[in-house]
Amino acid sequence: MNDSKSPRNFVAGHVRGMPRSGIRDFFDMVSTREGVISLSIGEPDFVTPWHIREAAIYALEHGATSYTSNLGLLRLRKAIAAYVARSHALTYAPESEVLITVGVSEALDLAIRAVVEPGDEVIYHEPCYVSYSPVIGLAFGKGVAVPTRQADDFRLTRADIEPVITAKSKVLLLNFPTNPTGAVLTREDLTGIAALACEHDLLVITDEVYTELTYDAERLSIAALPGMRERTIYLNGLSKAWAMTGFRMGYACAPPALIEAMMKIHQYSMLCAPILSQEASVAALKNGDADVAEMREAYRQRRHYIHAALNDMGLPCHLPGGAFYAFPYIGGTGMNSRDFSMALLEQENVACVPGTAFGSSGEGYLRCSYATGLEEIKRAMERMARFVRSL
C-alpha cells in the first residue's frame, strides 16, 4: 500500500535505463540558435517529386481513407516485389513475402522483436544508426557492436565479426550503405560475411534503405548471394531515394514464416501503414526512376565537393561510397567529437552531429550530411575551414 500521495515511478526499468539519443541532445542545443547552417539532417533536402505528391492528393480526392490489408496494398506489394527483382535479381512473392511498414524503423523493430528471445545476441557494426542498440534492448536481446574503422573506409569483413560470435549469436544486422559513415561493401566482403552467417546459422537483417544512393560500387544485396535468401530479412523503404521521409514508407521482404511472424506484431501494434502513403509509393515505384537518378546525381556531385573541402581543411575523410553523409576524422585537432561540434556551432553556427551519437566507436569523428543545397554546403565548408584554422 502506498501511503504517500506521490505516485511511484511507473516507467519500466529497461526503458528508464535506456539512454536518450545523442541526436536529441544536439537537436535541443541547435534549436535555440538562429541562422544555423545545418549539416546534421538525416533526410533529403529535396521535396517529394510532384507527381508522387499529386498521386497522394488524387487518392485522397477519391476517398482513399480506409485501412488496407495488414500486409499493405497488394498493388504496392507487387510494385515492391518488381522493384526488388529489378534491383537485386531477388524474387519475393507479393502475397506472402512482402510486408509494408511505417518506415524502415518499424520494419527493423518488427524483425528484431519477431526473432529475438531474451539473451539472444544481435551483432551489428558501429558507428551505426541510432536506433539499432535501443531496439535490440527493447526486445531484451543483447547488442554486440563490432567497430568499423576509417582505415578500411568503415567496411565490415568476416574477420571483424568472427571473434564476437558465441553460442548465443542469432542475428547479424547490416546497414550498407551506412548511416553515418557512407560505407559500402564489396562483393568479397559480402561473400565472406554470407559464408560466416551460413556456418554459424545466423539470421541476417539487412537495412538497405540507402541502396539507391550507391555511387560507384556494384549494388549487391547480401540476400541475393547463394543460400542467403532463406536466412535474410531484407529491409528497404522510400524515404531516402524518393525523398519521402514524412510518408513513413518502409517494407520487409523475407521467407513467408518470417514475414508472418513480423506481420503478427504489426497487425496488433500498427494494423497497417497509412493508405495515402501507400498510394503515393505505388506512383513512386512506377514512375519515379528518373527522379531518383536525378537526385542521386546531385548527391554524387555534392559528395565530391564536401569530400574535397573536408580534406583540404585538414580533416581526413574517406570518399563515402553511398548514402549522403561524410564522416571526417576530427581527432587530429586534439578535441573530442562533442567538444568539436559544440565549438563549431558556437563559433561558426554550423551544425554537424558528433560521431559519438552513433556509438562509442564514432569518437573522433563528425557526421556531415550533404543532403543540403550546394550553396549551403559551400558556406558551411568556408565557415568550418575558418574554424579549423582558428584551433
Place this chain on the structure above:
Amino acid sequence: MDQLLKLLKENALETPENLATLLSISVDDVKAQIADYEARGIICGYRAVVNEDELDIEKVRAVIEVRITPERGGGYDRIATRISRFASVDSLFLMSGTYDLLVFVSGRSLQVVAAFVNEQLATIEGVLSTTTHFTLKTYKDQGVLMKIEDDHERLQVSP
C-alpha cells in the same frame, strides 16, 4: 544531357573550379568543354531568369497564333524568319494543328503589342490570320517557378 550542361543550366555563375570538383574532372577540362559548347553553338548565351511581374515596369506579353501560306521551296521558313527578326518577338515556333506559327511577343503596353500585330505582323504578305492572347500572370517560366510557397520547415537535426 551532359552533367556539365545541367549544372550550368541551373547556375551559369558556378565557377570552373567548383564545377571541376563537383564532376571530379580537371578545371582545364571544364574550361575546354565550355569553350567547345560555346563554339558549337550549344551554349548560346548566359542570362538571368527574371520574374518581371515583380519589377515595377510596364510590360505586356502576348502569344499569337499565326496562319500563313507556305511557299514552294522554302515552306514556312522565309516568313517565319522574317517575323522572328522583330525585336518584340521573344520566341517563335512552327506548330502542328490548326495554326502554323506560335509567336511570343512583348511590348511596353497593350497598344504597342496591338500595333505590332496590326501594322507589322498581319500585313506581311502570306500571313492569312492572327489570333492574339494576352498574358495575365506568369506562374512558371523556362522551368523556373516564379513563386515558391513557403518552405515547410525541416528539423534542424535528425538521425
